Amino acid sequence: xxxxxxxxxxxxxxxxxxxxxxxxxxxxxxxxxxxxxxxxxxxxxxxxxxxxxxxxxxxxxxxxxxxxxxxxxxxxxxxxxxxxxxxxxxxxxxxxxxxxxxxxxxxxxxxxxxxxxxxxxxxxxxxxxxxxxxxxxxxxxxxxxx
Amino acid sequence: xxxxxxxxxxxxxxxxxxxxxxxxxxxxxxxxxxxxxxxxxxxxxxxxxxxxxxxxxxxxxxxxxxxxxxxxxxxxxxxxxxxxxxxxxxxxxxxxxxxxxxxxxxxxxxxxxxxxxxxxxxxxxxxxxxxxxxxxxxxxxxxxxxxxxxxxxxxxxxxxxxxxxxxxxxxxxxxxxxxxxxxxxxxxxxxxxxxxxxxxxxxxxxxxxxxxxxxxxxxxxxxxxxxxxxxxxxxxxxxxxxxxxxxxxxxxxxxxxxxxxxxxxxxxxxxxxxxxxxxxxxxxxxxxxxxxxxxxxxxxxxxxxxxxxxxxxxxxxxxxxxxxxxxxxxxxxxxxxxxxxxxxxxxxxxxxxxxxxxxxxxxxxxxxxxxxxxxxxxxxxxxxxxxxxxxxxxxxxxxxxxxxxxxxxxxxxxxxxxxxxxxxxxxxxxxxxxxxxxxxxxxxxxxxxxx
Numbered sequence: 001x002x003x004x005x006x007x008x009x010x011x012x013x014x015x016x017x018x019x020x021x022x023x024x025x026x027x028x029x030x031x032x033x034x035x036x037x038x039x040x041x042x043x044x045x046x047x048x049x050x051x052x053x054x055x056x057x058x059x060x061x062x063x064x065x066x067x068x069x070x071x072x073x074x075x076x077x078x079x080x081x082x083x084x085x086x087x088x089x090x091x092x093x094x095x096x097x098x099x100x101x102x103x104x105x106x107x108x109x110x111x112x113x114x115x116x117x118x119x120x121x122x123x124x125x126x127x128x129x130x131x132x133x134x135x136x137x138x139x140x141x142x143x144x145x146x
Numbered sequence: 147x148x149x150x151x152x153x154x155x156x157x158x159x160x161x162x163x164x165x166x167x168x169x170x171x172x173x174x175x176x177x178x179x180x181x182x183x184x185x186x187x188x189x190x191x192x193x194x195x196x197x198x199x200x201x202x203x204x205x206x207x208x209x210x211x212x213x214x215x216x217x218x219x220x221x222x223x224x225x226x227x228x229x230x231x232x233x234x235x236x237x238x239x240x241x242x243x244x245x246x247x248x249x250x251x252x253x254x255x256x257x258x259x260x261x262x263x264x265x266x267x268x269x270x271x272x273x274x275x276x277x278x279x280x281x282x283x284x285x286x287x288x289x290x291x292x293x294x295x296x297x298x299x300x301x302x303x304x305x306x307x308x309x310x311x312x313x314x315x316x317x318x319x320x321x322x323x324x325x326x327x328x329x330x331x332x333x334x335x336x337x338x339x340x341x342x343x344x345x346x347x348x349x350x351x352x353x354x355x356x357x358x359x360x361x362x363x364x365x366x367x368x369x370x371x372x373x374x375x376x377x378x379x380x381x382x383x384x385x386x387x388x389x390x391x392x393x394x395x396x397x398x399x400x401x402x403x404x405x406x407x408x409x410x411x412x413x414x415x416x417x418x419x420x421x422x423x424x425x426x427x428x429x430x431x432x433x434x435x436x437x438x439x440x441x442x443x444x445x446x447x448x449x450x451x452x453x454x455x456x457x458x459x460x461x462x463x464x465x466x467x468x469x470x471x472x473x474x475x476x477x478x479x480x481x482x483x484x485x486x487x488x489x490x491x492x493x494x495x496x497x498x499x500x501x502x503x504x505x506x507x508x509x510x511x512x513x514x515x516x517x518x519x520x521x522x523x524x525x526x527x528x529x530x531x532x533x534x535x536x537x538x539x540x541x542x543x544x545x546x547x548x549x550x551x552x553x554x555x556x557x558x559x560x561x562x563x564x565x566x567x568x569x570x571x572x573x574x575x576x577x578x579x580x581x582x583x584x585x586x587x588x589x590x591x592x593x594x595x596x597x
Contacts, residue, residue, distance in 0.1 A: 077431065102176055103175060103505075103532075103534065105532075125179060125534075125538065125539050126534070128175065128176050129174075129176070136331075136332070141177075145179060146538065146539050
């Protein structure tokens with residue numbers, strides 16, 4: 001029995017070794033069945049009924065990436081970055097809350113009508129959930145690939 | 147009975163009196179990057195090649211069916227008090243999460259308490275996975291056994307309960323437990339965990355009181371059969387006299403009693419991890435959209451995953467039974483081969499939760515200093531954060547694929563051996579059904595990792 005299991009293991013090792021050259025550590029991991037491709041959309045926020053004046057804020061970025069209104073999130077589900085990138089995602093919400101980036105464990109306070117820049121250095125690989133902490137509303141995922 | 151009554155009254159008053167708690171978040175929030183295509187291709191390729199080669203070269207006579215060999219080892223591990231005490235302390239730390247809110251202590255801390263790490267990492271993952279290597283140490287750790295023993299619960303064993311119900315109750319509770327983990331609105335909330343732990347404790351006490359301690363645990367405690375099955379992979383076991391022995395590779399698995407509900411239990415194990423992995427893939431998100439994110443949607447999908455795996459296993463059993471003939475039923479085949487899926491179930495779990503252990507497990511270091519999230523710092527480690535640089539992505543991908551392939555190989559070996567014993571060398575063609583199922587399950591596992 002040991003010889004046979006030995007042969008079985010040998011086959012496994014040989015096959016793996018032979019295909020070893022095709023195993024590349026790719027810098028972008030392509031998911032095999034990805035249907036959703038993440039794109040960062042530029043969105044202009046509609047501040048319709050609220051009276052907070054946009055122009056008065058000191059944001060230099062003109063584009064809001066993610067908006068939250070009445071618990072509904074509008075924006076891409078996933079933002080992709082490479083390791084080392086400086087992440088900058090602008091979020092606008094109609095509630096006051098805390099935005100939590102899981103994994104990196106950073107928090108950003110957000111007030112109604114006041115856009116907030118989610119900024120951090122993407123130095124840890126993985127897919128990280130970003131959500132409104134108190135209301136448990138998931139905003140988007142940040143994917144960081146090596 | 148009176149002790150039980152006291153516990154019940156206490157429990158009810160606690161549950162009724164618990165105020166709402168500020169949402170303390172817990173485990174999770176980080177997913178693994180999908181395994182690159184090349185890893186998937188190599189993994190799937192190896193699986194296919196190995197499966198065919200195995201058919202050709204594996205032995206013609208069953209070799210694993212005689213049960214564990216008990217070569218006397220040199221190491222005697224006495225049943226001491228350390229593990230049982232640790233188990234009870236862990237349970238009390240979880241149930242004890244109810245105390246601070248009751249006392250009105252409000253936590254300012256955003257750090258998770260010790261409860262999520264204890265439950266979802268240590269108890270749920272580390273204990274069984276370690277058991278696959280060192281043998282079933284859960285029998286010692288089991289806090290409910292320790293409590294039952296201390297309270298003198300369940301001295302008379304009603305074995306008919308196990309004969310009649312098998313481990314069906316445990317399988318159902320297993321599903322409920324994973325529902326709480328994967329679908330439940332806030333599985334990291336210490337109050338929710340504490341309440342669930344308390345309810346579970348009361349249930350087990352009642353069950354043990356009625357059916358006897360060992361029978362009650364065998365039938366209703368989710369973790370007893372789970373750890374028993376997983377640790378049967380280990381070549382280390384314990385003899386009745388407590389001596390740690392080398393029992394030979396894979397021999398304990400075929401010796402697992404064919405309880406009713408055994409196949410269901412293994413199916414739940416595979417189905418729930420499949421749901422967890424599949425629902426996180428990009429493709430699933432794209433197809434299901436927001437539906438999958440709601441509690442109801444998640445529940446339906448979890449149930450569907452389990453049912454699909456169950457159906458697939460039933461189909462394979464039915465085909466095998468038909469090919470062998472002679473009045474063999476699908477149900478009998480399903481029961482006889484359930485243990486062969488255990489390595490695959492373990493492989494699924496390890497591949498999927500490896501990084502959870504590596505990363506979230508580190509939270510234990512900080513959590514022991516502040517177990518209730520009240521701002522304490524008992525050991526000076528309360529501000530320790532998770533070190534994500536402990537490992538990079540590539541070793542994780544290698545490990546995940548390697549584990550899945552290994553699980554597959556072990557499953558194939560076990561199924562082959564059982565087929566030889568049950569179907570005889572003449573009907574060995576019938577094992578193709580199981581082999582095909584295993585290839586499908588393993589490929590699914592790899593796809594989930596890659597998606």
